[in-house]
Amino acid sequence: MAFNITLFIGGTETTQALAILAMDTFIKYPEIQKHLIANPQDIPKALNEVLRFRSPIMSMPRIAKQDFEFKGNLIKKNDLVNLWIGSANHDPAVFPNPDSFDINRDNSKLITFGYGIHYCIGSVLAKLEMRILFEVIFQHMKDIRLQPGTVLKRIPSTVVYCYQELPVIFNRI
Structure with missing residues (x-):
């Protein structure tokens, strides 16, 4: 039952958070938004950078197996032990200029989806859903x-980073 709850939450709450954070990021960086409209093949790279830059999962508790x-x-x-994923994804020893948003960055070491046996089984689906969206x-x-x-209001959580809503306006293409 706990595993099913984890799958349900992981497949809904975090995916919703990623969609909202990605949209907010593309709003804050209008030049990226324009680039992605003209170059949709770069959407996966941009989303990967959103996963590093504004991880929807901020922290994850673990129990130490040994001293x-x-x-x-x-x-x-x-x-x-509480692992701060968002902080790790901004480690300057791993990601040069971590506070800049760069869709061409090497994000092969981001840990937004976990690592090893704790790697998110829904990561491929989440990336596919976001790309299509x-x-x-x-x-x-x-x-x-x-x-x-x-005025953006965060969802009160130390685990999921997201806003309660993201009301947008736009022009049609």
């Missing part, structure tokens, strides 16, 4: 922007 030391801190077996959006919409007067 170990990390940067001078002793972590004991069975200690609860933005291909359709950019075939019909341009100059996408926030509705005037919008």
Whole structure:
């Protein structure tokens, strides 16, 4: 039952968050939005950078399997460790200029979908859904922007990073 709940939440809440964060990012970077309308083949690269730049999953708890030391801190077996995915995806030792949005960045080491045995089984589906979503959006919409007067409110969570709503206006293509 717990596994089914994980699949359901992973397949809905995080995918919704990724769609909202991607749209918000493309609004904040109108030159990227214009580029993607003209070059839809770059949508997967742009979405991959959104996954690094604004990970919909902020953190993930784990239980230490053995004692170990990390940067001078002793972590004991069975200690609860909270892994901050968004922070790791902004590590300048792994991602040069991590605070810049670059669709041509090598994102082969991003950990938004986890790693190893904890890698998200829905990652391929999520990427496919997002690619199709933005291909359709950019075939019909341009100059996408926030509705005037919008104040974005985050969903109160330390796990999922998302807004409660993202009201947009746009021009038809």
